[in-house]
Amino acid sequence: GENVEQHPSTLSVQEGDSAVIKCTYSDSASNYFPWYKQELGKRPQLIIDIRSNVGEKKDQRIAVTLNKTAKHFSLHITETQPEDSAVYFCAASRPGGKLIFGQGTELSVKP
Amino acid sequence: DAGVIQSPRHEVTEMGQEVTLRCKPISGHNSLFWYRQTMMRGLELLIYFNNNVPIDDSGMPEDRFSAKMPNASFSTLKIQPSEPRDSAVYFCASSLPAGINTGELFFGEGSRLTVL
Numbered sequence: 001g002e003n004v005e006q007h008p009s010t011l012s013v014q015e016g017d018s019a020v021i022k023c024t025y026s027d028s029a030s031n032y033f034p035w036y037k038q039e040l041g042k043r044p045q046l047i048i049d050i051r052s053n054v055g056e057k058k059d060q061r062i063a064v065t066l067n068k069t070a071k072h073f074s075l076h077i078t079e080t081q082p083e084d085s086a087v088y089f090c091a092a093s094r095p096g097g098k099l100i101f102g103q104g105t106e107l108s109v110k111p
Numbered sequence: 112d113a114g115v116i117q118s119p120r121h122e123v124t125e126m127g128q129e130v131t132l133r134c135k136p137i138s139g140h141n142s143l144f145w146y147r148q149t150m151m152r153g154l155e156l157l158i159y160f161n162n163n164v165p166i167d168d169s170g171m172p173e174d175r176f177s178a179k180m181p182n183a184s185f186s187t188l189k190i191q192p193s194e195p196r197d198s199a200v201y202f203c204a205s206s207l208p209a210g211i212n213t214g215e216l217f218f219g220e221g222s223r224l225t226v227l
Contacts, residue, residue: 032214034214034215034216036216042220043202043218043219043220043221044154044202044216044218045218046215046216049214049215051214089153089154093214098144098156098159098166098167099144099156099214099216100156101146101153101154101156102153103153104153104154
């Protein structure tokens with residue numbers, strides 16, 4: 001069945017450094033790859049997404065890259081700030097299908 | 112719009128009791144999803160509906176769990192009888208119709224269930 005693997009499970013960086021979170025997916029028909037941020041005790045919220053016809057997308061300090069051949073996609077956060085500390089989830093879905101989430105990465109940005 | 116509304120926000124109950132969680136999706140959204148979140152298993156999709164019809168319930172753990180969507184503005188997730196291992200945060204989420212679907216899920220604030 002569909003599966004999304006996410007690494008690392010925890011990530012600690014110094015303020016100002018970059019953070020990279022990687023995901024792989026199993027369903028080759030997947031065409032939509034969002035990233036959600038969940039702060040402690042809050043709901044997950046979409047921060048950026050990418051579709052399979054695009055290799056990279058950027059929004060200020062965050063960017064996502066997609067390699068469809070390898071079935072990999074990654075989240076890049078540059079110039080990290082303490083407010084970036086949260087759990088980040090990647091996800092994948094096929095057209096009209098359900099969204100399958102990775103296990104999450106707990107990012108800690110130390111001031 | 113008030114967003115996806117879930118109730119109750121917190122529930123503490125004893126093993127064997129019936130639990131009913133409620134969700135009101137965003138008006139105009141025709142897809143509704145129930146997720147369960149635990150430390151061990153992350154965000155698991157339990158069931159989702161399109162136009163009030165259950166499409167995929169393969170994530171429902173067992174017969175103790177059931178979900179309904181009697182109309183476009185209301186859904187329930189019921190656990191009967193509840194067990195301690197059902198303790199989790201249950202999220203409801205909704206999304207736009209497929210024709211104009213950005214793919215984004217809008218989550219409610221979640222219902223934190225504790226079964227003693």
